[in-house]
Amino acid sequence: MSSQTASPAATRRHRSANEKHAHAITRRNTRNGLLFIAPNFLGFIFLTLIPVIALFFIAFSRWSAFGMPQFNGLTNWKRLGGDKVFWAAFGNTFYYSLVHIPLTLIVAFLLAILLNSKLKGRTFFRTVAFFPYITSIVAAAQVWSMLFDARSGVINQFLRLFTSHVPGWLGSTQWAMVAVIIVATWREAGYYMILLLAGLQTIPHTLYEAAELDGANAWQRFWHVTVPSMRPTLFFVMVTLTIGSFKILDLTLVMTDGGPGTSTLVLAQYIYRVAFEQGDFGYSSTVSLVLFAICMIVTLIQFYYNRSKED
Amino acid sequence: MNMNRHATKALAAFAAVSTIAMLAAGCGSSSSSSQQSAKSADSTNQKVTITFAGWSLDQTPEFKTLADGFHKAHPNITVKLKEYSADDYDKQLTADISAGAQPDVFPMKNLQKYYTYGHESGGLADLSSIANSYKGNKYINVSPYKLDGKYYAMPYRADAWVLFYNKDMFKKAGVAEPNAKWTWDDYTKAAAELKKKLPAAGYDANSVYPMYQHNWQSVIQSFALAQSGKTAQQTFFKANFNYLKPYYKRALDWQDKGYTIDWNTSFTTKVQYQAQFGTQKAAMLPMGTWYAATLVSQQKSGDADKFEWGMAPIPQNPDTKLPSTPITFGDPTGLAVSSKDTGAKLAAAKEFVKWASGEGGSLALAGIGTTPSYFSPKVQSKFFSADGMPQDELSKTAWSKHDTKAENPVGPGTDTIQSDLKDANSAIMTKSSSIDAALKDATDKIKSSGVLQ
Known part of the structure; x- marks a missing residue:
């Protein structure tokens, strides 16, 4: 009797002990997991998340970094509307992005396709194309500044062979941004080329064979096989390229410092200027919120477009 | 990309840890220092x-x-x-x-x-x-x-701006050295003379210039502000920049006539003023007195050529009465x-x-x-007793006697005004924009930023 009843009870006990044990394992795993991500997560919370949340308050305040920010309602936002330097920076940022994004994408894609073909010494050229990305930006900008020198630079000496109306490059408000875009494209195309190359190599060769059997020409194979198969890679490249372009700062800072005049002043540099040179952290936060909103909106559009194409 | 992400994570973790460490260290030191001050007050x-x-x-x-x-x-x-x-x-x-x-x-x-x-x-x-x-x-x-x-x-x-000049170059070219009564017009005249005579004295006409005007905005703007005869409250803080116009006209003229390396080349190729004057590529250099010590040590180390140099009071505004004490600037x-x-x-x-x-x-x-x-006289003789410093009287008076105005007038909005004036400076000196248009643009920008009182 006792043994008969004891047996199920023991099983139950055993089971509950087992469950307890399983719970303990889960708890321990959770705890260890949390501990493992804690260094990064705490860093993220304190160094990124909280400052970003605080930004939404600081943008509506007057703050010189001393004491507490003083809430001032929409004053900063009204100032934004009439601030000529802000609108110049806003326009320059869009000019840079709208030219730089398609240009870099096209150059990177062409390079990737070229270096994916059976070209002699392609490993060498792949490395060479990646060089600019790992070169120190300050050193590269210095060399480019010399190449762009209006009087004695190599570029203008070459152009003088064809025309006497050579551009003033970094010394001219019309051409300075063009020069910056050229250097930016030179610098980043190699990086995106590697990403696109990786994408190209995942496309099964059979797709091309099938398309060829169906009588598709090279352009059709590119447009109907390569591009759709590359959509995930292209999407990733587009998003990072777009955000990177709107955030452009280092290149204009070392090449032109925003000049001549405000012809290459971009939003990120204006944010830096207002905060650290003019000590107006409230207004600077307002401008950063605008930049944040631009990046957000453009990325959301890309997401929706990508999703609609996938469906 | 993956490596990049890892690096970012590692960096964030490191930053978090070091922030905490810094906070801890900060707290520790401040509490101990307050104890110390309480103790030492006894x-x-x-x-x-x-x-x-x-x-x-x-x-x-x-x-x-x-x-x-x-x-x-x-x-x-x-x-x-x-x-x-x-x-x-x-x-x-x-x-x-x-x-x-x-x-x-x-x-x-x-x-x-x-x-x-x-x-x-x-x-x-x-x-x-x-x-x-x-x-x-x-x-x-x-x-x-x-x-x-x-x-x-x-x-x-209290560094102030003076005119450094290369005595050897003036002597070899046979041009009269700067004196305490110079205005910017005399400076221009001397530059024109040097431009003509330096090549004949054996200096390379393509790389040696009569002067070097560095690419900082202060090299033009702060002299104009200091020597305008008006206070910063009347001009600078009202965003009324008419006082800059004659100074910019002269600066553009010097650049056009090839008396100095042009602004754009100086800025984009990051010309070092120390190298330009120190290796005898320019006979005159308006610069702060801090450069004297640098030049002495560079002449010793061999980074600069060995030549005789001096300091003269900075040239004065030709459009106003010559002041008894030369007016210059310096923060x-x-x-x-x-x-x-x-x-x-x-x-x-x-x-x-x-x-x-x-x-x-x-x-x-x-x-x-x-x-x-x-x-004081004691300080002056101590300064000039250093080996390699010039010994002439003009250098000594240039160094110690001047009416120094602020480079950055103290008041609300200084940072914003200087920042917009810096943009105007690059626009004018690269000739992207006319003097009038660039200064009007700066005035508009400053007014639209709402920093004026």
Whole structure:
């Protein structure tokens, strides 16, 4: 009797002990997991998340970094509307992005396709194309500044062979941004080329064979096989390229410092200027919120477009 | 990409840990220092230690010189140096003041940020008692630091802009050397003469210029402001920049005639003014007196050629009456005391600032070739006794006698005005825009930013 009843009870006990044990394992795993991500997560919370949340308050305040920010309602936002330097920076940022994004994408894609073909010494050229990305930006900008020198630079000496109306490059408000875009494209195309190359190599060769059997020409194979198969890679490249372009700062800072005049002043540099040179952290936060909103909106559009194409 | 993400994560983790460590360290030191000050307040003769901020300590000997010199004069007070980054000094100091963790004594690197620190931060102690002790003293000028009727800093270095010139080049070309009565028109005339005669004297016509105008905005704008005959309140703070026009006309003219490397080349190829004058590529160079010590040491080390040089008072505005004392510009470098200090610590910090701004500190600084704030005859002879310094009278008067106006007038909006004027400077000097259009644009921008009172 006792043994008969004891047996199920023991099983139950055993089971509950087992469950307890399983719970303990889960708890321990959770705890260890949390501990493992804690260094990064705490860093993220304190160094990124909280400052970003605080930004939404600081943008509506007057703050010189001393004491507490003083809430001032929409004053900063009204100032934004009439601030000529802000609108110049806003326009320059869009000019840079709208030219730089398609240009870099096209150059990177062409390079990737070229270096994916059976070209002699392609490993060498792949490395060479990646060089600019790992070169120190300050050193590269210095060399480019010399190449762009209006009087004695190599570029203008070459152009003088064809025309006497050579551009003033970094010394001219019309051409300075063009020069910056050229250097930016030179610098980043190699990086995106590697990403696109990786994408190209995942496309099964059979797709091309099938398309060829169906009588598709090279352009059709590119447009109907390569591009759709590359959509995930292209999407990733587009998003990072777009955000990177709107955030452009280092290149204009070392090449032109925003000049001549405000012809290459971009939003990120204006944010830096207002905060650290003019000590107006409230207004600077307002401008950063605008930049944040631009990046957000453009990325959301890309997401929706990508999703609609996938469906 | 993956590696990049890992690196970012590792960096974030490291940053978090180091922030916590820094916070912990900050708390520790502040509590111990307040205990110390309470203790030392009990007995006046007890040893006191004060902290003193400086930048690039191994390359900038002035901080250690001041700390050691003061300790020698006041053995019971020890000055402990706290190192900051030279480039990010203002950012780091801003962070420290806003956290209430500023050192006991810290430099005001220039006047541009002084208004913000003195007027808004609340982190600077009132030093009016020291300023009053200098009343009527002709050797020191503390007026740039007057703010709301108080003084929040005292100068310990007062560099002013003078005209450096290469005596050898003038002699070889047979052109009359600068004198104390020069206006900018005389400067132009001498440049024209040098341009003609330097090649005949054996200098390369393509790379040697009569002058070098560096690409900073102050090289044109601050002379114009200082010598305009009007106060900054009448012009600068009203965003009325007409006073800049004749100065820009001359600067463009010098550039067009090839008297100097043009602004754009100087800016985009990052020309070093030290190399330009030091290797005899320019016969004249308007520059701050800090360059004297650099030139002496570079001539010793071989980074600069060996040649005879001198300093002349900066040329004056040809459109106004010649002043009796030459008018130039320069921001003093000052020392401020933490408003958190009390008792013996505050007394020690003030004593240090008083010593550093007075003859004691100035003698110590003059000994290492740094232009100090107190220009007594003793300090002057100490400065010029250094091996390699020029010995002529003109250099000595140029160095010590001048009416120095602020490079950055102290007031609200200085930062914004200077920043928009910097854009105007690059637009004018690259000829992207006419003088009138660029200055009008700057006025509009400043008005639209709402910083004017």
